Amino acid sequence: MIRSLILSTATRILLPLLLLYSVFLLLRGHNEPGGGFVGGLVAATGFALYALAYGVSATRHKMHVDPRVLVAWGLLIAIGSGCVSLFVGQPFMTGLWVGDRLPIVGSLGTPLLFDTGVYLTVAGMALLIIFSLMEE
């Protein structure tokens, strides 16, 4: 935890911006540069910054959810998105699509769900390591 007025004030504004940006990266990833991996890293950077400014316990409180839970949900969503196709008789991880040409996202489908799983896993993984090191 670093006591700095500039850092803590800037972080308050930066955290929501970084989180928004990370979701933006996740959603546009299929058509423009971006994706779940880099989105997750950006989200983790935001919370890591917050943890530097306010400490880990305050960050955990702010997050409402343990990084371990994020990792678990991420893996579950990623695997679950691959299983959807099994119910319509397709092989595991066959991409399925609904809707058409939405702004930014393009078509909605199981790959986006998979990417969300990647996003959560990566963010949870990075934060789990950072928090563990900071709390030691």
Added chain:
Amino acid sequence: MFLSLITAFLAAFAAPWVHRFLPRSSGGLLAVIPTALFCYFASNITSIAGGETLFTTYPWLPSLGVTLSFYLDGLSLLFSLLILGTGALIVIFSSGYLRGHGELGRFYAFMLLFMSSMLGLVLAGNIITLFIFWELTSLSSYLLIGFEHTREAARKAALQALLVTGAGGLALLAGFLLLGHVAGSLEITELLNRGDVIRTHGLYLPILLLVLAGAFTKSAQFPFHFWLPSAMEAPTPVSAYLHSATMVKAGVYLLARFSPVLGGTDAWHYLLTSCGAATMLIGVIMAVTQTDLKRLLAYTTISSLGTLVLLLGLGTSQAAEAAIVYLIVHALYKGALFLVTGAVDHATGTRDIRELRGLLWLMPAVAVAATLAALSMAGLPPMLGYLGKELLYEAKLQAPQAAAIITGAGLLTNIIMVTAAGIFVLTPFFNKAPTQSQNFHPPPPSLWLSPLLLAVLGLIMGLYPTAVDTLLVIPAVAAMRTESTVIELPVWHGLNPVLILSLVTYGAGAALYAGRKRLYLFANAVRRPASWGPSRWYDLAIAGTARLAYLQTRFLQSGYLRYYLMTVLGTAFLLLFFTLYTKSGFHWDTGGPDALFHEWLIAVMVLAAALFASLSLSRLSTVAALGVVGYGLALIYIFFGAPDLAMTQFCVETLSIILFVLVLYRLPRFSLLSGRPARIRDALIAIGNGGVMTALVLTATSEPVKTRISSYFAENALTQAHGRNVVNVILVDFRALDTLGEITVLAVASLGVFALLRARAKKDR
């Protein structure tokens, strides 16, 4: 048949709940299932005896030829009846024997699980299905032998039984796979028709040896017999069930089942008769020198199993008939005797022959069961055991080879068996002075009912041999023989060699019993050399494995990060170098690089930063220099049109610096501890790895791109995966399975970091 098997398994899983809600009557309730199944199978006796077979099949893994098929003929019917009948009696016995035990519900579950597995084993019509049930019996017997898991001896015995039978199981699997390969089918009904093809095939001997390894370990044949006496650590109902009537007979069943397929050759004959004869003699000699009733029974069981294997090895129809009759005889009397031991132990608190006296007056019903069973064991009329012994002698006298030796060994075994029966029943039950034990309490009906029923059944079957013959023995023998044979149980032969052998057996057995004091002296004399037997080999093998694991761990897991890094980098270097050298050789584009000015600038910057990082004496400046390397690479990604990679690289670099700072904060001041040779060694490893990577990249880029995989991705990203960002489409669609593997690795790695730091934090506190 499949339904009955499912019922049995369901009963096993329901048992703990049944016991929890109805603790007083759970034993009786659970015994209903095996009883009902027994009745179901018994209702098939007449149709099976009429020559029918039942066969049901369900597809399981059709692509591999594995089916859930079940096959009921005379042999499997006989075994099913033994398994279910004794199973019901054992469950009732256990309800009295373990009354008030805190984990009785779990015990019922294990017991019924074992019963179901054993039933599946004898009904299986596909060798893979058979193997799976075979392993299930090993696993459930592990749970049963180690049931009193707070005692170290029980855990050790359970592990020993599991390792020995498990190793045999693996051999059996290999044998079965070879068998399926040679015969072209995994179905037993098919295999039975292809015996000639299999016996003349070049792989016949490996198949035979592997299958025999499985059967011999399971049926405790010499030199694998040692696990059976150790397994006496199990609660007595378990010993009565597993080690008399069922599990140890699985090997015998396997040999009987496959005797039309694998039997009849010289190899079969010599292996089975020699191992069987050795086991038969060693078992019975060890038995009479024991003072613990249960161990005495265990060794006589080994001996009987040896007799059965010997008979199966002889391969004549007399021998097959004798084997089946003796199997029934043994299951009945040995089960009864084990249960008698349990009742005695429960009532008096000891199983030591030297302490037990005059039990006849304390527990008459148990004494009757013990006497009848011992009569059957000694082979006296009118018990079924008498017929069994007569048939044994007849089969051995008519053995195709070495009849004199085999008969002599059989005679010796039977003489000592008579002595063992005497030791078991005469002194403890009929000696005058009653046991002066304070904590004696008379056994409840559940404890004497089961052994009495089994013993009386031996008597009834002995009185009506013709019914036993037509209903059980002939159909079972028919399943083991390809040609049909008419056989009858003998009752009275007149004065012939068999009768003379019988009389010699009784006389010599009685004489040996009278001189049993000398037996114990003999046992003490040979204790030391006998301790070098296979049991010691097992202990040495286990200790050796542990020692090897310890040494290997000490060697590989030094605990120093530098050695781990050296191992990883050295291995990577060797693999890369080897592959590069053998597959393509090193070559590069001879035309000089046509890079632009700013690209040169970045390259120089990255190189300078890398050099600085390796030479710097400050950790913080090293981290900063590594950051420069990372950002420089990200810039190159941008210039060459990979914005996704660049973005990710920037994020990773930023997070890495945060992580480094967090770690560095806790480290002591930097100091140079390694000497010059160590630093030169590190430099060599670093240069080697860097060099081989450079060579690899140069070689790879100078090769013309032959594959069209990237153009395939570029063309199909939008049409098939609805995305214009090819990189991301590859990550989440075309190659999503790889990504799934990667994020799983990430998750596991982060949990590893978490666990390591958490463990250290706990230790410090």
